[in-house]
Amino acid sequence: MAIRQLSETIINQIAAGEVIERPASVVKELVENALDAGARRVEIATVGGGLNLIRVSDDGAGIPENELQLAIARHCTSKLSEDINDIRSLGFRGEALPSIGSVSRLTIRSRTADSDSGFEILVDGGRTGATRPAAANRGTLVEVRDLFFATPARLKFMKGERAETTAINEVVKRIAIAFPHVRFTLSGPDRATLDLNAVPDQIERIAQVFGKEFPENALELDAEREGVHLSGFVSIPSFSRANALQQFAYINGRPVRDKLIAGAIRGAYADTLARDRNAVAALFFTLDPADVDVNVHPAKADVRFREPGLVRGLIIGAIRQALAGAGIRPASGAGM
Numbered sequence: 353m354a355i356r357q358l359s360e361t362i363i364n365q366i367a368a369g370e371v372i373e374r375p376a377s378v379v380k381e382l383v384e385n386a387l388d389a390g391a392r393r394v395e396i397a398t399v400g401g402g403l404n405l406i407r408v409s410d411d412g413a414g415i416p417e418n419e420l421q422l423a424i425a426r427h428c429t430s431k432l433s434e435d436i437n438d439i440r441s442l443g444f445r446g447e448a449l450p451s452i453g454s455v456s457r458l459t460i461r462s463r464t465a466d467s468d469s470g471f472e473i474l475v476d477g478g479r480t481g482a483t484r485p486a487a488a489n490r491g492t493l494v495e496v497r498d499l500f501f502a503t504p505a506r507l508k509f510m511k512g513e514r515a516e517t518t519a520i521n522e523v524v525k526r527i528a529i530a531f532p533h534v535r536f537t538l539s540g541p542d543r544a545t546l547d548l549n550a551v552p553d554q555i556e557r558i559a560q561v562f563g564k565e566f567p568e569n570a571l572e573l574d575a576e577r578e579g580v581h582l583s584g585f586v587s588i589p590s591f592s593r594a595n596a597l598q599q600f601a602y603i604n605g606r607p608v609r610d611k612l613i614a615g616a617i618r619g620a621y622a623d624t625l626a627r628d629r630n631a632v633a634a635l636f637f638t639l640d641p642a643d644v645d646v647n648v649h650p651a652k653a654d655v656r657f658r659e660p661g662l663v664r665g666l667i668i669g670a671i672r673q674a675l676a677g678a679g680i681r682p683a684s685g686a687g688m
């Protein structure tokens with residue numbers, strides 16, 4: 353076969369294979385977009401674990417009529433200009449919407465503050481329709497129906513409605529912790545599953561997510577090393593969990609997962625917590641965007657610190673200091 357250029361739809365479906373692993377990935381991308389648009393309210397509704405329908409609406413800046421086509425075009429973004437070393441938004445790849453549109457039936461309806469009418473655009477398995485007028489509130493509403501209908505092999509890998517609903521819940525909680533002054537609601541066909549009112553500070557949002565008992569069992573962190581600032585909360589050893597699902601880390605507001613962070617938390621508690629127990633933690637790192645690489649994987653959750661040793665030391669030092677400050681001594685037998 354001769355070499356030829358792949359069609360736009362196939363290119364987007366290939367990208368979707370990495371960006372959109374499951375319904376929760378769609379929710380993550382759409383919520384990130386709402387937050388990047390400055391939303392104060394993000395409403396999420398799903399049907400069938402997100403496989404039948406995901407709807408995310410926000411009261412953010414909206415997309416002007418003449419940019420709707422660009423929003424669903426590959427590598428088109430309003431967030432990154434010339435410098436890959438200076439990423440300050442959650443999105444930057446210009447990949448999520450075209451990827452989602454290539455594997456589902458996608459509708460985007462939006463109205464900006466300075467326009468008195470809204471507009472919408474539809475993409476059906478990669479085929480884009482014309483931009484047309486539609487009644488819309490200020491902000492953006494994105495609907496994703498029949499996710500993966502265009503890629504049946506991926507659809508077959510879905511774990512079922514319960515598991516996908518749980519994953520969506522986790523994604524929303526994770527991101528909501530970093531944005532306490534935004535109201536998040538998540539609802540299913542018959543019930544609300546999450547309703548996180550806007551609150552003035554992080555600890556109150558964490559209490560909404562981790563439970564009201566968390567603040568009285570938590571130690572506050574506040575430390576800095578060579579331009580890397582760490583704040584947040586960790587649980588006292590008696591408030592531990594059987595797994596590490598309640599450890600959340602954020603870099604400049606972006607939820608991330610990193611073995612280094614998880615390992616450092618474990619190291620910090622080595623003397624005070626039994627090996628099979630895990631602390632509850634929410635760690636927020638603020639640093640120069642040039643000192644961390646978020647461009648590691650299309651899903652944007654994997655990161656590489658420029659100075660991993662420094663970050664590890666910062667985490668262990670901050671947690672140990674907090675434990676010592678609260679008079680928590682090594683328990684006999686723990687950490688052996």
Ligand code: ADP
Pocket residue numbers: 381385386389410412413414415422423424428429430431442443444445446447448449450491492
């Ligand atoms: P990225 O977020 O990496 O820029 P996306 O494909 O997710 O790429 O979105 C493309 C563009 O569409 C964004 O850069 C933004 O300009 C616009 N957009 C998407 N969602 C929203 C939203 N909820 N509100 C306002 N603008 C949006």
Ligand code: MG
Pocket residue numbers: 381384385442443444446448449
């Ligand atoms: Mg995006």
